[in-house]
Amino acid sequence: ATPMSIISGIGRAAELGILVRDADALQKAASADTIVFDKTGTLTKGSPKITALYCFNDYSEMQVSQLAASLEQGSNHPLAKGIVQFNQENQGELKPLHAFATLQGLGVSGEVEGLELLLGNQALMTQQGVDIQPAMAIFQQQTGRGATVVFFAINRQLAGLFVLSDPLREDSVNALQRLHEQGYHLVMLTGDQEKTARALAQGTVIDSVIAGVLPAEKANIIKALQQEGRNVVMVGDGINDAPALAQADVSIAMGSGSDIAIETAELTLMRHNISAVADALCLSKGILRNMK
Ligand code: ADP
Ligand code: MG
Numbered sequence: 688a689t690p691m692s693i694i695s696g697i698g699r700a701a702e703l704g705i706l707v708r709d710a711d712a713l714q715k716a717a718s719a720d721t722i723v724f725d726k727t728g729t730l731t732k733g734s735p736k737i738t739a740l741y742c743f744n745d746y747s748e749m750q751v752s753q754l755a756a757s758l759e760q761g762s763n764h765p766l767a768k769g770i771v772q773f774n775q776e777n778q779g780e781l782k783p784l785h786a787f788a789t790l791q792g793l794g795v796s797g798e799v800e801g802l803e804l805l806l807g808n809q810a811l812m813t814q815q816g817v818d819i820q821p822a823m824a825i826f827q828q829q830t831g832r833g834a835t836v837v838f839f840a841i842n843r844q845l846a847g848l849f850v851l852s853d854p855l856r857e858d859s860v861n862a863l864q865r866l867h868e869q870g871y872h873l874v875m876l877t878g879d880q881e882k883t884a885r886a887l888a889q890g891t892v893i894d895s896v897i898a899g900v901l902p903a904e905k906a907n908i909i910k911a912l913q914q915e916g917r918n919v920v921m922v923g924d925g926i927n928d929a930p931a932l933a934q935a936d937v938s939i940a941m942g943s944g945s946d947i948a949i950e951t952a953e954l955t956l957m958r959h960n961i962s963a964v965a966d967a968l969c970l971s972k973g974i975l976r977n978m979k
Contacts, residue, residue, distance in 0.1 A: 692977035696970060703966045704957040706942070712953030716937045716971035718918050722866060722964065723909060723931070724893075725923035726877035726884060727765055729941055730859045730961065733924065735769040735835055735851035743821050743845045751847035753779040755839050757799045758806055761787035766837060767795070769851050770806075792878050792901035792927070794837065805840040808880060810899070812838045812845075822848045833886035835879055860891055862961035867892035869965070872917065876900060876908060878927065902927035906934040922964055924948050939964060 693714065697707045707713060724730050742751050756774030759767035761784050774781070787797040793814070794807015805815055809826070812819045817840040819826070829836050829850045839847035863873055875896045877884050884898035897908055909931050912919050921928070921935035924944025932938035932951045940952035943959050956963040 692974050696974040699970055700954075700967065703970065704942075704963055705967050705970075706955040706957060707953070708955065709953035712937050713967075713971045713974055716920060716954075716968055717975040719871070719920045719937055719968065721872040721874065721912055721917040722920045722922065723874040723876050723912070723935070724961070725921075725925060725928050725931075726875055726879060726887070727853060728924040728944060729922055729928075730855050730863075730875065731853045731887075732856055733765050733853065733943070735766055735853035737769055737773040737849055738834065738852045739829070739850040740773075741822065741825055741848040741850075743847065746841065746846040749777070749779060751839055752777055753782065754799055754802065754804055754841065755806055755847065755849070757782040757784055758787070758795060758797045758804045760784050761797060762789060762795050764789075764795075765853070766835065766851060770849060791903070803842050805838075805843070807837055808899075809838065812840065815840070815843060817843050817845055819845055821845060825850075827882070830880055830882035831886055833883055835883050855887055855891065856959075856961075859961045862965055863891050863893060865962065865965045866968075869968070871968075874912070876905060876931070878902065903930070906930035909934040920964070920968070922961070923952075939967065 693710050696713050700707050727733055740748055742748055752774045756771045759770045760781055782799050785798040789795055793811035796805050819838055826836050835851045837849045873893045875888050875893050877898050878900055881898040884896045888896045909919055919935045920937045921931050922939045923932055924941035926945045926947045929947045929951045938952040939954045940948040942955050942957045949955050954967055
């Protein structure tokens with residue numbers, strides 16, 4: 688039988704906007720000492736906006752915008768939405784997309800008007816042999832400010848550099864502070880590039896940043912923390928967070944996140960606010976006290 692304190696805990700959680708799918712999680716959360724946060728869509732708003740577009744090799748802004756947006760029609764990544772929206776605002780057209788593929792943790796590829804298109808991070812460009820040297824100065828400067836930067840190549844030639852802004856939400860910064868004061872070890876885990884992630888974490892009380900992580904590796908990072916003797920809560924929103932959520936001792940999904948994350952997680956936050964994580968952990972300690 689479920690103890691009374693857990694049943695009332697589930698009710699209290701609901702009042703706080705925390706959906707409990709697995710009542711055990713409320714109990715287990717009381718022993719957590721480490722909280723791992725996904726960045727995009729969990730600590731940030733998750734809707735990146737383009738703040739600058741740089742063009743290379745004689746491609747125009749309109750060409751780059753239209754081709755990149757045409758390619759991103761195939762993706763539902765938050766970055767894709769930002770790029771499609773930017774093109775729309777600039778009255779760019781969308782063209783038919785062929786041979787679309789998602790390269791997990793790297794970017795996307797496809798064919799538009801017979802051109803071979805690649806859009807993604809530095810690792811993707813290196814892997815595909817695209818020379819990104821002309822963009823590196825801007826890349827360093829923008830990632831240093833916490834911007835997310837993606838490269839665009841046409842027929843393996845650098846054509847554009849998109850600079851996107853997806854800052855930490857104000858409430859995330861405050862909630863992290865509250866969790867830090869309670870003694871939790873706080874980790875940011877992201878597929879985004881190291882420099883961007885570090886710049887965003889600076890000015891917060893995040894203890895450690897693990898960046899450039901492929902979706903398949905996210906669960907291994909959780910496992911490694913557990914092997915260090917840590918009791919880990921994972922908070923995420925994406926399809927790519929699901930394996931890490933499954934590996935963690937306690938899993939929390941953002942209610943705004945993907946169905947897979949929500950189905951995997953034991954707890955779901957109906958408020959898009961990290962302070963609900965602090966509430967959940969506080970509640971679980973209260974339940975434990977009541978049971979003793
Ligand atoms: P995250 O959402 O934490 O950034 P992902 O694994 O989804 O992690 O993506 C890792 C990186 O791969 C992104 O930061 C971006 O550089 C690149 N990427 C992934 N999907 C796309 C996309 N649709 N368009 C452009 N870049 C992408
Ligand atoms: Mg995310």
